[in-house]
Amino acid sequence: MYFPSTRLLNILDLLRSHGQLTARQLAQYLEVDARSVRRYMVMLEDMGMPVETVRGRHGGYRLRAGYRLPPVVFSDDEALTMVLGLLLAERLGVTSKEAGLDVALSKVARVAPAELRDQIHLVGQALTLRVPHAAVEVGGQHFLQLTLAAYRRQQVYLIYVDTAGAETARLVDPYGLVYTIGLWYLAGYCHLRQGLRSFRLDRIQQIETRDGAFQLPPDFDILAYVEESIARKPLIWSTQVQLYTT
Structure with a gap:
């Protein structure tokens, strides 16, 4: 998978080199669907990038006339x-x-x-990082979409699969993301369950950002909540200990 910021840079490079491209053409270059391309374009516009939408039968996307991307120089x-x-x-x-x-x-x-x-x-x-390696990779698109939704206080619609394999549709107020013990979690208010819930990102099958807004509860400690919710869940493994005494 590609981290979404890489795709945003690739879009700018493609528009700079090709002039104008349709959503379908960009989707083919990036190996995503057209809906993902449209979402990336909204992200670029929100970031202030000079991307223009050309309407009509022969429309598409292009950089604003006369704009040149400056060379990137790092210290x-x-x-x-x-x-x-x-x-x-x-x-x-x-x-x-x-x-x-x-x-x-x-x-x-x-x-x-x-x-x-x-x-x-x-x-x-x-370099040696004393950080637990992720047990499961999460989709870069899901990661960025949820991060932006939490930042903008926008509700999200999720298709989620629980530990038993049951699939449910959830409307969630995303409070934020937490990485702990090798897994990524989304914490937020679940309208289906009428309460706070945590969701493993690798079990989220689909995400749609909705127009509904929400307020983050004051003094909400997202890390403490996620760790507490994990501790409350039943253990997957059981341990038996046999003692030999004399």
């Missing part, structure tokens, strides 16, 4: 910070080495000062 500290962030993202399961990490690191190396390039390639070999 040593900025480049190393980005590398550490990419390595941590792979460790936390929001991107994978095979799909996106190596490509992203190569792009950073290309724009980094020449004397820093060797250091960038060596950082991963010299």
Whole structure:
């Protein structure tokens, strides 16, 4: 999977090199569906990027006339910070080495000062992160969509599969995301259950952002809630101990 920020940069590169592309063409380049492309375009517009929508039969997307993307130049500290962030993202399961990490690191190396390039390639070999490796990868699209919804205080519609394999549709007020003991969790108010709930991100099958807004409860401690909800869940394993005494 690709981390969504990589796709946003790829869209800008594609529009810069091709001039104008349809949603279908961008979807083919990025290996996603057209709906995902439209969502990425909204993200770019929200970020202030000069992306224009051309209406009509021969419409599509393009960069605003006369706009040129400036070259990206990193200082040593900025480049190393980005590398550490990419390595941590792979460790936390929001991107994978095979799909996106190596490509992203190569792009950073290309724009980094020449004397820093060797250091960038060596950082991963010299770095040890005492962070639990993600037990399951989560979709980069789901991760970004939920993060944005929590930031904007927008409700989300989820298709969720529980531990028993039962699938349910949930309308949720997303309060935020938590990474703990190797898994990502969404905490929020579930309108189906009429109460606070935590959801494992790897069990979310589908997400749709809704127009409904919500208010975050004052003094809500998301980490404490998620850890408490995990502790309340029944254990998957049972342990038997046999003692031999004399």
